[in-house]
Amino acid sequence: MHIIFLGPPGVGKGTQANMLVEKYPIVKISTGDLLRESIKIGSNLGMQAKGFMEKGELVPDQLVLGLVLEKISSPEFGKKIFVFDGFPRNIQQAIELDKIMAKVQSKINLVIDFTMDEEERILRLSGRRMCPKCQRTYHMTYAKPKHDNLCDVCDVNLVQRSDDNEEIIRQRSTVYWEHTRPLLEYYNVKKILKSADASRSIENVFSDIENMIKPLMK
Ligand SMILES: [Zn+2]
Numbered sequence: 149m150h151i152i153f154l155g156p157p158g159v160g161k162g163t164q165a166n167m168l169v170e171k172y173p174i175v176k177i178s179t180g181d182l183l184r185e186s187i188k189i190g191s192n193l194g195m196q197a198k199g200f201m202e203k204g205e206l207v208p209d210q211l212v213l214g215l216v217l218e219k220i221s222s223p224e225f226g227k228k229i230f231v232f233d234g235f236p237r238n239i240q241q242a243i244e245l246d247k248i249m250a251k252v253q254s255k256i257n258l259v260i261d262f263t264m265d266e267e268e269r270i271l272r273l274s275g276r277r278m279c280p281k282c283q284r285t286y287h288m289t290y291a292k293p294k295h296d297n298l299c300d301v302c303d304v305n306l307v308q309r310s311d312d313n314e315e316i317i318r319q320r321s322t323v324y325w326e327h328t329r330p331l332l333e334y335y336n337v338k339k340i341l342k343s344a345d346a347s348r349s350i351e352n353v354f355s356d357i358e359n360m361i362k363p364l365m366k
Pocket of ligand 1: 279280281282283284299301303
């Protein structure tokens, strides 16, 4: 049994996925993480991806699928529940993912659509900051550092991820609505689509997600 988290950047999908990973035998597959990791180690796929991300453009399907396939081939697969966070991003990727799942005699059992008001979402995203040294994340409104713009642990200046500035956020949103939104219909037809109101507190959203997942874990 595997799960997909759908929703535009900034609705808290990643946070919810991380909370699931801590509490249950669940593995998070975030293409964002896979991409950043591949860029960090300077792999061939990573270097190609970097160029697209810096321009606020989507990384091509073939490249993303390569990274996901690698992850699905790991020994964890089959033993744990996989949560796909930010993937698939279009119908083509969804079809490819279904094929891969069928090959390993598995399938997607649940798709959760995270919904949030557009302006609130952009405010949340543009306030995100990260420590370049320890990778801790902060938010200038919701999770401020103790002193100015400094990491609580490392005392170094926090930075904004290059894809978190407002202009790039809006570009990514346009791309999302155009390509990812049609996926809702794709999964709705399969009767595995559920929706979560992501504008509420992190705890409330998490409790909803748990209620959706628990019946599937039996
Ligand atoms: Zn730090």
